[in-house]
Amino acid sequence: MTDQLRSLALDALTRARDRTAALTSCVDDRDLTAQHSPLMSPLVWDLAHIGNQEEQWLLRQVGKGEALRPEIDSLYDAFEHPRAARPSLPLLAPAEARIYASDVRGRVLDILERTAFEGGPLVDAGFAFGMIAQHEQQHDETMLITHQLRKGPPALSAPEPPAHDIGPLPREVLVPGGAFTMGTSTEPWALDNERPAHRRIVPAFHIDTTPVTCGEYQAFIEDGGYHERRWWAAEGWDQIRQHDIGAPLFWRRDGGTWLRRRFGVTEEVPPDEPVLHVSWYEADAYARWAGRRLPTEAEWEKAARHDPHTGRARRYPWGDADPTEAHANLGQRHLRPAPAGSYPQGASPLGVRQLIGDVWEWTSSDFLPYPGFAAFPYREYSEVFFGSEHKVLRGGSFAVDPVACRGTFRNWDLPVRRQIFSGFRTARDAQQPAGTDVGGL
Structure with a gap:
């Protein structure tokens, strides 16, 4: 050993x-x-x-x-x-x-x-x-x-993500309610904020099978989403007004076409790719516009780890085996997310895809300690960031190495951050009809 x-x-x-x-x-x-x-x-x-x-x-x-x-x-x-x-x-x-x-x-x-x-x-x-x-x-x-x-010509290159037979997918799946094991007490290299394992009871909910795409997000823009106060948290509304934000970071419109800059290359925004470089406020506003909401951190982890057939918590959506190139877009092998619905071998037992890799996913939750948390080996890794100022992101991105990405791994950042490789997926209560307008703040 x-x-x-x-x-x-x-x-x-x-x-x-x-x-x-x-x-x-x-x-x-x-x-x-x-x-x-x-x-x-x-x-x-x-x-x-x-x-x-x-x-x-x-x-x-x-x-x-x-x-x-x-x-x-x-x-x-x-x-x-x-x-x-x-x-x-x-x-x-x-x-x-x-x-x-x-x-x-x-x-x-x-x-x-x-x-x-x-x-x-x-x-x-x-x-x-x-x-x-x-x-x-x-x-x-x-x-x-x-x-x-960085401005200037490209300094990095990588192959495109592999093509997958995506096929038709349902928009969402139902995650049954009940208890599940959140966090870990056995993962040897898990960091302090992932510990200890504990039971959480989560009511039934629906969650998107894939992250929200650029094309779906464009519909929010075209419908005036950045100009409708009702979709935005108060601080988010102030942020977009103050900084004249009307699209994800690095996007710009050229006539009727949306372009983006990606590692020194200007290209058309791909409609089937998960949206990238959006703040928590933008993700939250989109979800409200769509009549949905962001998943809580517990909901996200249950969708990613809980096996409803056995009742146990997996290390990853697909099981306990370490990630391979067939499971997820990780490790900077590619310099972009793969199309939504890719990596079918990485799906959860309920069929949710791309929970690991591609884009960090904003959740609705503040970054808080688990019951029984103990700082180790130093307070400055996690403890000093706990509180309502930081929101939790889950799942990793194409820029994350497998050693720093697992079903229990927790990332966090300020809700205004857009330069990070962040996207999101949406959820809704099981009792809430799909597409119901939940209103603004």
Whole structure:
């Protein structure tokens, strides 16, 4: 078992570092040090931050070694310096950042070889190595967002998602009411906000079989959705009025055609693809316009994990096996979501598709701790974000690596955020007729 865990950890760490290298080697030093949006860090900050987190947790904590570069800890403390201020810091230059991250990794691999994976929660089952692999992949996704915000010619390329025989699908499925197991107490690399497993009772509800598409969202725009106050939460209405928002981020109209910019390429908006780069407020407004609502986080997880035939909670919609290319669009294999209804092998027992991968899905829920939550290994990962300011997203996106995506994984962000790879699907109460106008706020 130890050899198997060591191999899993090595694979996760290597895959993350290969992706980091790809995201930072495709542009020159000027692009690495520039701030492409005040919402994001310079790419070179992420690169050195990745190395610094790895040093702090794997070299100093797991390896019990001396600090390699303690003088830079504060520079790469995400809570000490907001993103907008990071370009003004005395950051490591690109070449130095690469050398630093590489030096840390070399020492970490030596520690990995001698770690026994037992003796405390930080090392049991290789948790700390999995945590750091997830951390790096999360920053890789952040850097991919920066690439999307970056102006200029394309720096990245990837093949198109594979074609699937989608066939006719029902708009929604009924998820039976009752109890299910939410969260996990057994997933070895699950993060603190996913724990512990607990029982939730969820009334019956209907949920979309696929995420809302660009074509469906265009209908909301064409019907004047951005100009009807009744569909919008008060803060969302203020946001779109203040910033003159009338479509998803990166969209623009050219005559009668909607275009979008995607990683340096301008293209027609594909109507059958899940809509991307919408805020929680936009998702909520669309759902109200459609006579529906966003699913709660518990509803989303029940649709994704609960097997009504056995009563057990699966790791993923399709079962307990790790994701493959047949199950979901993950890992930056493609630079876009697949058409809605793709990946039939990844469907849940009730036939809900694309719950994992393609687009992060906004839920109606605030980011709150589960009953019995305990911060581990540090409060700043989850606990400091709990509250009504942040909304929960579920399911991952095409930009998420499988190590940082599972049926229990919880993401969160401010409801105004649009640069993230966010979409949504809608739901309705089982007692509510389909298409009933639920009204505005």
